[in-house]
Amino acid sequence: MLRFAPSPTGDMHTGNLRAAVFNYILAKQRGEKFLLRIEDTDMQRNIEGKDKDIMFLLNLFGITWDNLVYQSNNFPRHRQFAEYLISKGDAFYCYCTKEFLENKREEAKARHEAFRYEDSWAELEKESNPKPVVRLRGSQNAMKFTDCIKGEIEFAPNEIDSFVILKEDGIPTYNFACAVDDMLYDVDFIVRGEDHVSNTPKQMLIHKNLNYDKEIKFAHLPILLNDEGKKMSKRDNASSVQWLLDSGFLPQAIVNYLILMGNKTPCEVFTLQESLDWFDIGKIAKAPARFDIDKLKFLNREHFKRFNEQDLAVLLGYKDSSIGALAKIYLQEASTLNEIREKVDRIFANKALVLAQLSLQNQEIESQEQEILEFKAEIEQLQKVLLEMLEEKDFTRSDFNDFKQQAMERSAFKGKKFFKPLRFLLTGFAHGPELSDLFPILRLYLKDILRS
Structure with missing residues (x-):
């Protein structure tokens, strides 16, 4: 099974959508089910209604799912697995306060050393802190995995120190909930952004300690860059899927471009369904891909050309197919729905x-x-x-x-x-x-x- 696991804490950005598209394609190609998992464990940051927005956008882009899961529904299972790890000595209670850990970070910084948690600190503040967290013991050995895009990735011995799997309120951390749910739902191929590379060995360690040995493939997608060659952020309009739609870009063209970026494809203009015949995750470039709005405009025009005149007229808010024919003439100089609508409405x-x-x-x-x-x-x-x-x-x-x-x-x-x-x-x-x-x-x- 493959999965797309968005968090309902904000608007969907183009990197999220790209991951959703690739997971959907691979699920279809492999004849496997596609899981939509709403990762709603961050109770304070969840925004009401964002889960519905995510589902609406996925449907708009032609992405459907076989199963829908809210991660919070699995909290009892997450706690059961945490207790199991404690019982076998692979996890332990840590009573360190945030202030204590912050002081240790500052001390490491002063020594110009990377901060590493030490297991010996776990019970130093047991008398004064009634709300401990649960930590999984770190790895003493090197950890490595093969990424379908980036090749072999290795983490040195002791690079993964003991990390929190249950917070003081009993809520699982991202890595623990993610690893457990991937196990529960038999996810065997994970495609996500490269910002998750550092999470992968932690999730592998969780699986190892839970005696889960099924092989999981990984593909971490390179970051998207803005027109200045910097990492795309929320400040970049094109990072927002909703902004692209509001600006008059067609869902077909957006999907086309997200598949095309940093990829070797047999043609430039295609639909999501057409890409199922030839998409190969191994052909995605390792280097970051620059988001070129002019390229997207070109693809948008090409997809408008595929519309019949009646459908294009309706899209513009008119009934007569001749208005669609008029709009096609304006594709000489207009590339978005907004630009075409402005031309036709002004007439x-x-x-x-x-x-x-x-x-x-x-x-x-x-x-x-x-x-x-x-x-x-x-x-x-x-x-x-x-x-x-x-x-x-x-x-x-x-x-x-x-x-x-x-x-x-x-x-x-x-x-x-x-x-x-x-x-x-x-x-x-x-x-x-x-x-x-x-x-x-x-x-x-x-x-x-x-x-x-």
């Missing part, structure tokens, strides 16, 4: 109101839109001419040259004074795709587009 916006808004925002708008204000008088005059033309003739089957010629003759405008106002009245922008390409669709809606 049908009241142009007098758009002009008024641009006038109010004069100092804040882009130079291209400031250009529109230079032709305000011509726009207003040409709009009257075009509306008069529509009263006299049905242009729904006319070609652009015929429409343009009549409008030019009746308005007596030429050059920029004609084409800039015409483009604005038809599209709401100063620049864009060729009007001759847009007109076969725009002509069906001219009265709505040119209304005053």
